[in-house]
Amino acid sequence: MNQEQRDLNVVWLQVDALLKAECWAEAEVVLCQALASGTGPVALWRQLYMAFRQQGKFVAATQVMDMIVQTVPGDMGARFDLSEMLLLQGEFTRGWREYRFRYKLDHTRMFERHMQKPRWEGQPVKGKTLLIHDEQGYGDTFQFLRLVEQAQERSGAHIILEVNQEACNLARRVSGYNQLIVRGTLPPPFDFHCELMSLPAALGLQLSQLPGRMPYLFADPERVEKWRARLAGLPRPLVGLVWAGSPTHANDKRRSLTLADLAPLALEGITFLALQKGPAAEQAVAPPPGMSLLSLSGEIHDFDDTAAILTVADILVSVDSSPVHLAGALGRPAWVLLPFLNDWRWLIQRDDSPWYPGMRLFRQPVPGQWETVLQNVAAALKELKGKVDVADPFFVSMCEKH
Numbered sequence: 001m002n003q004e005q006r007d008l009n010v011v012w013l014q015v016d017a018l019l020k021a022e023c024w025a026e027a028e029v030v031l032c033q034a035l036a037s038g039t040g041p042v043a044l045w046r047q048l049y050m051a052f053r054q055q056g057k058f059v060a061a062t063q064v065m066d067m068i069v070q071t072v073p074g075d076m077g078a079r080f081d082l083s084e085m086l087l088l089q090g091e092f093t094r095g096w097r098e099y100r101f102r103y104k105l106d107h108t109r110m111f112e113r114h115m116q117k118p119r120w121e122g123q124p125v126k127g128k129t130l131l132i133h134d135e136q137g138y139g140d141t142f143q144f145l146r147l148v149e150q151a152q153e154r155s156g157a158h159i160i161l162e163v164n165q166e167a168c169n170l171a172r173r174v175s176g177y178n179q180l181i182v183r184g185t186l187p188p189p190f191d192f193h194c195e196l197m198s199l200p201a202a203l204g205l206q207l208s209q210l211p212g213r214m215p216y217l218f219a220d221p222e223r224v225e226k227w228r229a230r231l232a233g234l235p236r237p238l239v240g241l242v243w244a245g246s247p248t249h250a251n252d253k254r255r256s257l258t259l260a261d262l263a264p265l266a267l268e269g270i271t272f273l274a275l276q277k278g279p280a281a282e283q284a285v286a287p288p289p290g291m292s293l294l295s296l297s298g299e300i301h302d303f304d305d306t307a308a309i310l311t312v313a314d315i316l317v318s319v320d321s322s323p324v325h326l327a328g329a330l331g332r333p334a335w336v337l338l339p340f341l342n343d344w345r346w347l348i349q350r351d352d353s354p355w356y357p358g359m360r361l362f363r364q365p366v367p368g369q370w371e372t373v374l375q376n377v378a379a380a381l382k383e384l385k386g387k388v389d390v391a392d393p394f395f396v397s398m399c400e401k402h
Contacts, residue, residue: 008034011030011031012044012047014030015030015031015044015051016047018030019050019051022054022367024050024051024055027051028048028051031047031051042072045068049061049064049065049081053085054341056341056348058085058348061085062082062086062089065078065082065085066082068082069098076101076105077105079098080098080099083102086098087099087344088344089347090207092200093206096200096201096205099201100198102197113133113195115193117131119192119193119194120157120202121202122155122204124155124156125192126157127156127157128155128192129158129188129189129190129191130151130158130160130190130191130192130193130194131160131162131190132148132151132160132194132195132199133193133194133196134164134195135195135196135197137322138164138166138167138303138322138325138326139322139326140325141163141167142167142170142217142328142329143329145167145171145196145216145217146211146213146216146329147196147199147205147212148174148176148199149174149175149216150176150199150203150212151176151202152176152177155192157191157192159177159178159179160178160179160188160190161174161176161179161180162180162183162185163180163182163183165183166302166303167303168180169220169303170217170326173218173220174216174217207354210355211354211355211356211357214331214357215329215331216329217307218307219307219310219311219330220304220308224308224311226308227305227308227312230299231273231309231313234271235269236388237270237314237385237388238273238312238313238314239272239273239313239315239317239381240273240310240316240318240323241262241272241273241275241293241316242276242316242317242319242323243256243257243258243261243262243276243283243318244257244276244321246278246321247280254340254341254367254368255320255338255339255342256319257337258283259276259280259283259287260283260286261374262374264371264375266289266291267378267381267385269385269389270381270385271294272287272291272292272294273293273294274294274295274297275296275300275318275323276297277300303322307330310327310330310332311332313332314388316332316333316334317337317377318335318337319337320336320339320342324336324359327359328355328356329356331357331358333358334360335359335361335362336353336359336360336362337370337373338364338373340363340364340365340368340369351363360380362377
């Protein structure tokens with residue numbers, strides 16, 4: 001190892017310590033000095049990408065990752081990171097193309113479905129059978145079921161739709177398939193296949209084409225009537241509440257809250273419905289002082305229950321989680337609490353979502369700063385409460401029915 005290599009190794013170790021300490025700006029300064037010539041080890045450029053991304057400097061981060069991909073085209077991790085940067089900024093054409101590398105990483109390779117039939121790429125295949133199979137989380141399934149009908153129209157194929165057991169009943173009411181099966185069962189013979197989240201690439205989905213036909217998911221009418229009766233008589237507005245996502249999510253520590261953190265939302269005259277599932281649901285036994293909270297987690301048996309509650313409730317307030325996508329797919333209003341570094345599907349610098357009309361995004365202004373977010377949500381809740389207070393009985397009745 002020559003002196004130059006030793007010096008670069010020292011820089012890498014110094015920056016690694018800064019990144020672990022989340023000193024993003026300091027790491028950027030060190031790296032920009034070391035890479036001032038425009039050349040240097042890919043490992044340092046990766047660190048610079050991380051420093052840019054964590055500060056919300058997405059254009060610079062994209063440029064760095066694009067350079068890495070051009071230098072090392074076989075680096076699947078870099079290609080996936082690039083896809084997220086592109087999609088985050090609404091650059092869908094190349095973003096979807098790079099997103100196909102999501103199952104080529106060491107920690108995701110095991111999840112790829114290995115099919116002996118070719119992947120459908122958007123071409124007409126009239127008279128053939130196309131298997132569309134879901135993947136990843138429940139929220140992903142709810143978000144991309146919207147494209148099944150377009151896939152049927154484009155392909156002209158007989159569509160077999162395969163979804164997870166938990167979303168199966170909701171998927172029955174989606175348009176665009178001929179046969180529905182549960183993931184884990186043996187599918188009938190098919191000629192082509194396509195992952196649910198590969199449909200955007202196959203269909204050439206563009207930002208301008210969103211949201212498409214809305215809503216595309218529908219609650220079970222019998223469940224809706226059951227929950228309408230269950231929640232009758234409670235003071236309105238009825239606000240569904242989810243404060244934590246899945247604890248196994250890679251970004252969960254930044255996107256999730258505790259129920260105690262939501263104390264600023266504890267406003268008089270508002271009934272909160274705890275829809276939280278998982279370990280965090282236990283927090284509902286001790287709501288913040290002044291919060292009128294009805295915990296429904298023990299009564300929610302599946303997503304059909306959640307869909308029915310969202311249909312009856314006035315609004316959902318939630319961190320980035322599957323109920324958010326379910327509410328959006330149902331065409332129900334939702335307010336989403338987003339961390340500074342949000343998932344790519346929420347894009348950047350906007351308080352609405354092209355995926356879901358009526359959805360409102362409340363973003364952290366700086367990393368880890370939820371105070372402003374909660375203050376803004378509290379103000380919006382006061383406004384919502386005011387609208388309910390002045391509404392005439394007919395208006396309230398219509399809200400309850402729809």
